[in-house]
Amino acid sequence: MTTRKTPPSGRDSRPRDAGAHRLKRMRNQGMKPPIETRRTDTGPTPDSVLDLGWGRLIFGQTFTDPDRIAEALEGELPDRRDIAVYVRDPHVVLANAPQEVFLDPSHTYRLELSTYRASRRAQSGFFLRRLTARTDAEAINRIYAARGMVPVPPDFFWSTRDARTVCYFLAEDETTGEILGTITGVDHSRAFNDPERGSSLWCLAVDPQARHSGVGEALVRHLAEYFAARGLAHLDLSVMHDNTQAITLYEKLGFYRVPYFSVKRKNPINETLYTGSDHDETLNPYARIIVREARRRGIRVEVTDGERGFFALSQGGRTIRCRESLSELTSAVAMSICDDKTATRALMEKTGIDVPAEITADAGREAVEAFLAAHARVVVKPARREQGRGVFVGLTTMEEVDHAIEEAGRLCDTVLLEECVEGEDLRLIVINYRLVAAAVRRPPSIIGDGRKTVGELIASQSRRRAAATGGESSIPLDAETLRTLKAGGHDTETVLPAGEELQVRRTANLHTGGTIHDVTDIVHPVLVDAAVRAARAIGIPVTGIDLMVRNPTAPDYRFIEANERPGLANHEPQPTAERFVDLLFPQSMPATVRQAAAETGNPEAHA
Structure with a gap:
């Protein structure tokens, strides 16, 4: 796949600031950068x-x-x-x-701009630019939310976009136009007439789902070159003492500790x-998001088994035990329906919800061969299991099907074959029989840089996904990954050309490296109705309904499965944890929220 080296028409066509270009050119010619004189006699x-x-x-x-x-x-x-x-x-x-x-508990690091040396290696697949549109502010806040950072009112970004005291830079994907990362810089000379001519770096954040490597480093270097070209003396930053990944990057670039x-x-x-x-340190991100919301409301929390996600919430003499988003409000019957994909499918078909064709692997070899011939591409998966384990997608030969049945059979006695429905994997979070969040889940992919092998790129991408999700998401280098690479004409030793994208798995499950893209505001009403009807048919108050869709804005779909313990943390900044705690303890909701729920006719709002 060929990618352009310049941004698309209509976008800022300056991938680097002119001042940074001037600084590089002068250094390459052996010249010293200019020192901008400032009035400092009056002091700060x-x-x-x-x-x-x-x-x-x-x-x-x-x-x-x-x-x-x-x-x-x-x-x-x-x-x-x-x-x-x-x-x-x-x-x-x-x-x-x-x-x-x-x-x-943070360390302060400093980079001397007079001795900093710019990298001669150009970034590939993305370019850097200033904030230029209101949509940029929304993209920055999306990344902030994904990183657990405090959001900024979009109007604030827009009102300060031309300020010389504060500058915002973004990394944008050359092909898709997606914002991959952001950084904020402050000119101390302009902020408070700093006699030391300093500057500082704030809010470096890279989208945890970014497929390009080196985005963070490119943003830091760009900010350093921008301030150096303006005659500033140093660039400071504050980093948490235990953020070893960030500290390693900063020290690589020449930052050193200073006693501030x-x-x-x-x-x-x-x-x-x-x-x-951290009282929640033993909990995974899916339990932690609920526990923190409960504590914020003054609800008592008892972590009974943090490693497995068990905790109890108590308020006003009422105690509810939970395992992540699974609570005592979900009945054993509803849970068993979700656990058995054959039972779920039968119930959905009876309810009038569209489902794909399906048979069990023990129907006999002739039936399996006929099923494959009828549908050309099939999915093999265990009837019981979660987190994408044992799922094989897009199988076209009996050899592949036989292998998949054997592997899935190691996880569950009953193995299913489904027709492979083309489209996107849509997860809808339904709480209290209302849609709270919707997101498209996409299989993991990597983007070549012309230097690293496919195996190295997968390992790098997997480390970034694991770091961003508390270890919950990574790309396994297993038989399914190797099969997907082989189908694309590659193996782990292939060196991908710069800018070429390669999908490395067929499944979009987050635990195997998939990425999630929020579509709550645009999802088609027919899809929402199908998800809510599915939840009511099962009788489950909290669920993640998975549909295969042509497009989240179109009404076409096929039901795949229902998850009784969806990962609410995956859908931030949508208020999944808030609505979950609302369900458990309605009286903990602010009075205005309860009133609004009552006015919309939600009977559970009065519980």
């Missing part, structure tokens, strides 16, 4: 504070009175994260307000940073 602006949308930067070196730093932090707005940086005497600030503030400290305000967002330990 006193008590300087800069709003960045997600919170404020409080520049501690501009405060002469430590009490004033604590007072500034007390002005933090709800759902925001203010940071007092470069605090000279953090112990004094903490002593004056021990119940309000805490010492941030930051102070933050005690609030729900920062809670795990100052309580001494």
Whole structure:
């Protein structure tokens, strides 16, 4: 596949800032970059504070009175994260307000821009540019949400897009136009007349589903070159002390530790940073998102088996035990229906929901051969199992079918053959018989860089997926992956040309490296109706309904399966955890939310 090296028409056609180009050209010619002179005789602006949308930067070196730093932090707005940086005497600030503030457990790193050397290796498959449209702000917030960061009002991004104090850069896929990552920079000279001519890096975030490698490094380098070309002396950043992956990248680029400290305000967002330990550390992301929402509402949480996702929630004398999104409100009958794909399919067919053709592997070889001949491509999967284990998609020969039946049979005595329905894998989260989130799930793919082998690219992509999901998603290098590579004419030793995309598995399950793309706002009403009818037929209050669809905006579909324990964390920022806790403890909902639910005719809102 050939990819263009310039952005598509209508987009910003400057993949790099002109100043950064000038800096590179001068260094290649042995010239020193220009030093922009600034008026510093008046000293820095006193008590300087800069709003960045997600919170404020409080520049501690501009405060002469430590009490004033604590007072500034007390002005933090709800759902925001203010940071007092470069605090000279953090112990004094903490002593004056021990119940309000805490010492941030982050390291400060610095890059000397006068000695920084730009990389001669050009990035492949994406380009860097400034924020240019309101949709960019929405894309940035989507990435922030995926990374657990505080979102920024889109209008704030737009209103500050031309400011010279703050700059935003984005990485955009050359082919799809998707935003892959973002970075924010602050010019200290313009922010508070910094006599040291410093700058800082904030909010480096890469989409955890980005298939390109090197996006984060490219963004950091671009920001460094941008500030160096403007005559600034250094670039600072703050990074959590245990973020070894980020620290490794920064040290590779020439950053080194400097003894500066930051102070933050005690609030729900920062809670795990100052309580001494993460009470949810044994829980996986799917249980943790629910536990944190419950604690936010004052609901008592008892983690009974964190490793397996078991916990109990209590409020007002009522206790409900859960395993991730599976609670006592789901009956054993509903759970057994979801667990047995043959039972689920029979119920859906009776309900009038479209289902694919299916037989069991023990129907006999002649029946299996006839089924394959009738449908050309089939799916083989165990009747019981989850997380995509033992599922083989797009089989076209009896040799492949025989192998798949043998492998699936190791997981379950009953093995199913389904017609292979072309289209996209759509997951709909239905809670309390209402759609809460919808997302298209896509199989994992890699993009070549002209240097790494397919095996190396898969390993790199798998590490990124695992890091972004708390170890819940990775790409197994198993028989199914090898079969998919072989079908595309490749193996693990193939070196993909730069920009070429290769799908490495047929299944879109998140646990085997699949990616998820939110379509809640555009999903067709017929698909929503099918999902809700399926949930009501099973009698299950919380479920993930899987459909194969031609397009999420079109009404055509085939039902695949129902999941009794869907991963709610996969659908952030949709309010899946909020609606789950609403279901369990309706009285914990704000009165306005309860009233709105009642007005829409939801009988469970009065429970």
